[in-house]
Amino acid sequence: MGLFRKSRYSQVGTREIKDVPKNIASKCPACKHVHISRDLSQKMKVCDRCGHHFSLPASQRLRQIIDHNTFQEWDGELTSLDPLEFPGYAEKLDQVREKSGLSEAVITGRGEIEGQLVGIGIMAPEFMLGSMGSVVGEKITRLINRSREQGLPLVIFSASGGARMQESIYSLMQMAKTGAALARFADAGLLYISVLTHPTTGGVTASFAMLGDINLAEPGSLIGFAGPRVIEQTIGQKLPEGFQRAEFLLEHGFIDRIVERKEMKKELARILALHQGGEQVG
Ligand SMILES: [Zn+2]
Structure with missing residues (x-):
């Protein structure tokens, strides 16, 4: 029996649905200010x-990061x-x-970031908390392999509650599979930038999310394996105060830099430009 099939849904084809705010207002969990959602x-x-x-929903992040009209989706039809x-x-x-x-x-x-072609993966926290089952692992692995074959640098934005329990061992084996693909990618001498966003936990933290040549994080992100209560x-x-937050991890050497969303x-x-030995931008 197979693990996945093609879906009638496209990953990005129906993105307009998600642009309509479901709620008129959103309350900031940190300062309690009420924002108009739009x-x-x-x-x-x-x-x-x-x-x-x-x-941040995945399609919005894609639009923030990838240059307009340069994105070409891979394996958008795969579904569990x-x-x-x-x-x-x-x-x-x-x-x-x-x-x-x-x-x-x-x-x-694949798509361009300020004119530089990259392999790109963006996890969707709005889809079962970004949990990793067989399809997420397979898509990430194919992304890594294609980027290697095409000689592209790789950028992956993680946001995940961890391995998807409904697929049990099939989810857990994705950790080894993505890790092995990244080892081959590293052997090819290519650059992998991992961006950790809130929250990145469990099997995703314990595999590809922490294996970047450069690991960046958004401010305040919860990043860890087991949750603080379990520990x-x-x-x-x-x-200690702030345990498993991006700032704590930076201080303890787990990540390289915290980058605000507007600067990402x-x-x-x-x-990317520095790594390619090109002109320094910005
Ligand atoms: Zn606030």
């Missing part, structure tokens, strides 16, 4: 009072089957596909 979208979904970065016949999973997938307009929890393809209960100790495209373009 205004917030125009500000890249960043609170202008306190700088809090709201969760229900290999373990997990109770309720097939129905849940149908609902999420309908609501999000996506066929799975990651968009992959506290396991070790029987209180965790410019920063990626700068790193």
